[in-house]
Amino acid sequence: MIEWSVLLAWIVKATVIYLGLVNVGALMTLAERKFSAWMQYRIGPNRVGPFGLLQPLADGVKFIFKEELMPAGANKMLFRFAPVIAALPSMMTIAVIPFTTKDVVLGGWNIGTFSIVNLDIGVLYILALGGLSVYGLIIGGWASNSKYSLLGGLRASAQMISYELTLILTILAVVVMAGSLDLQQIALSQNKVTDWNIWYQPLAFLMFVVATFAETNRHPFDFAECEPELVAGFHTEYSSMKFALFFIGEYSAMTVMACLTTTLFLGGPSVPFLEDPHWALQIAAFLAKAGFFLFLFIWVRWTLPRFRFDQLMALGWKVFLPLALLNLLATGVVKSLV
């Protein structure tokens, strides 16, 4: 029997984290436009609310009132279902991200560490669910009955499979370092700045970051929606809230990936030069680090041109896969010797 206070703590944490994720996704759409504007000597959205801060709200209202289009010959059920499959997994993976390693105490009420659940196999959980989101893209591309959508879906699947390998192998190196699949343990093992995995695994860190770009279909690897070739790729035929769901999925995936990078390589909630920080400070540190990676997503998008698809595949299979394997081997050897 679960105690009521524990259940309540779960509900509170789930509500806060989930709402935070959705709002970060919404703010990211604004941030993307703002940062891109600044990088191009423009001002960006500034009409809705102060500094355009209410722009995501206006966009949301617009999305809801847009007409729903269903292409002729589309598979109706899958067409409606695909955005949900694309958006759901990334929203679920946020559950195991440890925002603190210390127990959060609210006025004497201990609600445990600030993560929705604390799985022993958190890494596996994220990889298993994160891999599912590509089904949304493939199904959406296929169900649209359009050549561009189908090609976008195909590319997405090929790209995801290629870079999932790199992603897993680099995460494995971190797992070897920490000796645990529990994200909480991985975060705890990097409590001091000098213990952060980025110092011991710079190659893995680099490959992991590049792989997250490919996994989330972001520039310079956004072949699934590559505008000049495929109109809009897998979501060409989507409109209204269905299209918005793909967007929410993409931005939540980015947020989760930023959180994951923080946890795996930057010590998660660890605060530099503080041995025993307060839990609020830990959350702040975590959000700051994750925020940097979210900014990096935008920053890179507005800096680099898109790769060619064969370059992407060559990079994934001929460079990253052998490098990641070697890195894992070296990590294992060194770890067993020390």
Next chain:
Amino acid sequence: MVIVKRKELSLAEKLYLPEVVRGLSVTFRKMFEKPITRQYPEEPLEKTEVTRGQPRLVVKEDDSIACVSCGLCEAACPAYAITIDGGETDRAIEREPKRFDIDMLRCILCGFCEEACPKDAIFMSDELELADYSREALIYNIEKLKRPQAALQQRIDYVKKINTRWQTPSST
């Protein structure tokens, strides 16, 4: 056959990452530079004597317009935007337009009418904004086209200055 000589890449360029970092540093620096955006309705365009806006008819001091409905502007108009019906008056210059319509939706602001006019009756104003709720409302008649001379003086002076080029007698 065209042989394109490609630049040999150095090792750092082949590794791609240093160049990525260089690119990132460029975009980061650009973020703090002053935007060049003009916030248009709040910051209107600068209007000078060479601004070629919509054509307008000049109203002289005696409240009449100089147009004698010769039809030269109508003929010069490449967009067929001008329609003129001529009529008679009791004045010394006995012709005046009964109807002088410019379809602002057709007008391309080329200024040929201004150039063609032998009586200095039509000039390009600095008015550039054009919006209404119906197509009919954007076909401007004489009353809508009339502008006091003072409003167009800058442009009139400019056109006269330009035209002196053709008026100076040539020795050859």
